[in-house]
Amino acid sequence: MSDAPSSAETIEGQRSYLLPSMLHLYEEPLVLDEGLGVRVKDPEGKEYLDLFAGILTTSVGHCNPHVVDAMSRQMGRLGHVSTLYATEPQVEAARMIAEIAPGxxxxxxxxxxxxxxIETALMMACVATGRSEIIALRVGYHGRSFMATSVTAHSGWRPLATPVAGIKHALSPNPYRCPFKQPCDETCVDKWIDDLEEVIVTTTNGRPAAFIAETIMGVAGFVTPPNGYFEKAAEVIRAYGGLLIIDEVQAGFARTGRHWFGIEHHGVDPDIMVMAKGIANGAPVGATITTDEVAHAWAGKTISTFGGTPISMAALCATQEQMRTHDAPNNAEARGKQLRTALEAMQAEHPWMGDVRGMGLMQGIEIVRDPMTKEPDLARTKALLEASREEGLLIGVGGLSGTVIRIGPSLLITEDEMAEGIEKLGRAVERVGT
Ligand SMILES: Cc1ncc(COP(=O)(O)O)c(C=O)c1O
Known part of the structure; x- marks a missing residue:
């Protein structure tokens, strides 16, 4: 038993002192107190196998000793200076990312x-092109600021009725809910691309600054655009003089398996790429990477007090070292296959698992009332979430209707740990019925 306050006390404190709009996954919020690897514990000592990793973030496991050690040593040496000064951890972090970034x-x-x-990427694109209109995808999610919620096209995450002007949304390339053809096939790619071009020529001045998209749409419920989409989307946005911004916040850093970044599966080189979440195993780091040319176009001054702070950079470098040492891209691919095979076997027995999708260790299950009508089934999704919790398993949700189970564990998860997670999920699935 931990010496931390009880779950009930923490929940009471949360209700008294934090914003009520903060989303919690369960009927009764789950309080977490400690973690190691793929396991976390609540203050009462109940253990959970974590297949959601703090929203795909503890990429090399909770409290990874190598990362903890690197952060502690850096904290004792030099904790903070701001971007007004050069530090080796920041240079080393940037060097490591440049080594693996595409193009x-x-x-x-x-x-x-x-x-x-994301804010940095959008501003960068506008500064570099001298333009101000942005095209994004419907159901995409890009963050919580004024600008990022405006690029986001998911009503539940947009608190303002009047978002930032100059942002337009094209259809999301979602094969499961393809409006053109069922079952969707490769001919649909051109239809989505036609829509993207139509958005540019009908709703903008024809001179967009950028097109921004996630390679797998995370909050949308791991919507996975088909092969060919990004290649053609890049051609369209560049034909109109705009830049391609790829948001790898969820799909980056080996998450999709085999490659370091989701966009590499599509053979496309972005002009700007955005990263966060799994980049530093939970240390607060966002990163925007671009080409020499775009970078030099940013003529004005810029600064960040906490950005690039040595402790976070030490976490980033140590996380990268762990990913390289343990070959995270190939482990994510192998463990992703193990998980996908199991999910497809469950789907064969349970027609309410309407769609199983994703890549690598980013796998989703869309839950429907009937596989023919594809009507979302929120009640069953919530029941599965609660049943998993009771089985000692953490999974996430997403999707426009909140009816997609999201699985995204540590990229270093072992075969046995994954087998244990599959077994627990299987039991939870049986409990919510055929
Ligand atoms: C694809 C994507 N972009 C951007 C963000 C915003 O990241 P943060 O929550 O770190 O601000 C998120 C967060 O979930 C995301 O999934």
Whole structure:
């Protein structure tokens, strides 16, 4: 038993002192007190196998000793200076990212969150092109600031009726809910691309600054655009003189398996790429990387007090070292296959699992009332979430209707740990019925 206050006390404190709009996954909030690897514990000592990793963030496991050690040593040496000074941890972090980033991406600006990194990317594109209109995808999610919620196209995450002007949304390439053809096939790619072009020529002045998209749409419920989409989308936005911004906040850093970044599966080189979440195993780091050319276009001054702070940079470098030592891209691919095979076997027995999708260790299950009508089933999704909790398993949710189970554990998860997670999930699935 931990010496921390009880779950009930923490929940009471949360209700008294924190914003009520903060989302919690369960009927009764789950309080977490300690973690190691893929396991976390509540203050009463109940253990959970964590297949959601703090929203795909503890990429090399909770309290990874190598990361903890690197952060502690850096904290005792030099904790903070701001971007007004040069520090080796920041240079080393940028160098490590440039080594694995696709194409000509080379120059990074560090911030403290995905949202800030998105803001930086959008501003960078507008500054570099001298334009101000942005195209994004419907159901996409890019963060919580004024600008980021405006690029986000998911009503539940947009508190303002009047968002930032100049942002337009194209159809999301969602094969499961394809409006053109069922079952959707490769001919649908051109239809989504036609829509993207139509958005540019009908709703903008024809001179967009950028198109921004996630390679797997995380909050949307791991919507996975088909092959060919990004290649053609890049051609369209560049034909109109705009830049391609790829948001790898969820899909980056080996999450999708085999490669370091989701966009590498599509053979496309972005002009700007945004990273956060798994980049530093939970230390607050956002990063925006771009080419020399785009970077040099930013003529004005810029600064961040906490961005690139040595402790976070030490966490980033140590996380990268762990990912490289343990070959995270290939482990994510192998463990992703193990999980996917099991999910498809469950789907064969349970028609309410309407769609199983994703790549690597980013796998989702869309839950429907009937596989023919595809009507979302919120009640069953919530029941599965609660049943998993009772089985000692953490999974996430997403999707426009909140009816997609999201699974995204540590990229270093072992075969046995994954087998245990599959077994627990299988029991939870049986409990919520056929
Ligand atoms: C794809 C994507 N972009 C940006 C963000 C914003 O990141 P943060 O919550 O760190 O601000 C998120 C967060 O979930 C995300 O999933």
């Amino acid at each position: 000509g991406l080379r120059r990074t600006f560090f911030t403290n969150s995905g949202t800030e990194a």
